[in-house]
Amino acid sequence: IGGWPFTVTLGINDVQVSGGQPMIPGGVGWTAPRVMLRVDLARPWQLDLTVSGAQSLRFGSDPVMPIMAETFRATVPLLRTGATQGYDLHATGMHIDLAPETEGQYQVSAGVVDCHLDLTPSAGAGASAVGFSLTADTIGLPAGVSWPLGPIVASISAEGDIAGPWPTERTPLSAATAWRDGGGSLELR
Numbered sequence: 001i002g003g004w005p006f007t008v009t010l011g012i013n014d015v016q017v018s019g020g021q022p023m024i025p026g027g028v029g030w031t032a033p034r035v036m037l038r039v040d041l042a043r044p045w046q047l048d049l050t051v052s053g054a055q056s057l058r059f060g061s062d063p064v065m066p067i068m069a070e071t072f073r074a075t076v077p078l079l080r081t082g083a084t085q086g087y088d089l090h091a092t093g094m095h096i097d098l099a100p101e102t103e104g105q106y107q108v109s110a111g112v113v114d115c116h117l118d119l120t121p122s123a124g125a126g127a128s129a130v131g132f133s134l135t136a137d138t139i140g141l142p143a144g145v146s147w148p149l150g151p152i153v154a155s156i157s158a159e160g161d162i163a164g165p166w167p168t169e170r171t172p173l174s175a176a177t178a179w180r181d182g183g184g185s186l187e188l189r
Contacts, residue, residue, distance in 0.1 A: 026060025111138030
C-alpha cells in the first residue's frame with residue numbers, strides 16, 4: 001500500500017479471477033503473479049491496473065494459455081458517471097501461446113495492442129450495448145500454420161457495435177436467441 005496523498009496504490013500477489021458460467025461453458029479463468037491497483041486523486045472515478053509477470057488464461061476445459069507482456073495496463077471505471085462505462089486495455093511486447101503443448105508452434109505475438117470498450121447494459125433494441133475498437137501492430141502469426149501472405153501482419157484495426165438488449169438469460173443458446181429476437185445486431189466498421 002502506498003502513494004498517499006496524491007494517489008492510492010495497492011499491490012496484490014498471486015491473483016486468480018474466474019467466473020462466466022453458465023454463459024461460457026466451463027467458465028473463464030485468469031491468473032497473474034502481481035497486479036498493482038492505482039487510484040489517482042485527480043481521477044477518483046478511474047482504477048488503473050498494471051499487471052506484471054507471466055499470466056495465464058483458460059476458457060472452459062481448454063488448456064491453459066500462457067501470456068507474457070512487457071507492459072499490460074487496464075483502466076476500469078469505479079463510479080457510474082452515466083449509462084455507458086468505458087474500459088481500456090494497453091499491452092506491449094505481448095505473446096500468447098494458444099496451444100502450449102505444441103512448444104510454441106501456435107504462439108501469437110503483437111508489438112502493441114490497444115482495445116477500448118464502451119458498455120451500456122441498459123441499451124434496448126437498436127441501441128449499442130457494446131461499442132469496441134481494437135488496434136494492434138507487428139502481429140506475429142503462429143509458426144505451425146502456412147500463411148498465404150506471410151507470418152507477420154504489420155497492423156490491424158477494427159471498430160464496431162453490438163446492438164440490442166443485454167442478455168439476461170442463463171445459457172448461451174437462450175441468451176443468443178433472446179438477443180437475436182430482441183433486434184440484436186453486430187456492425188463492423
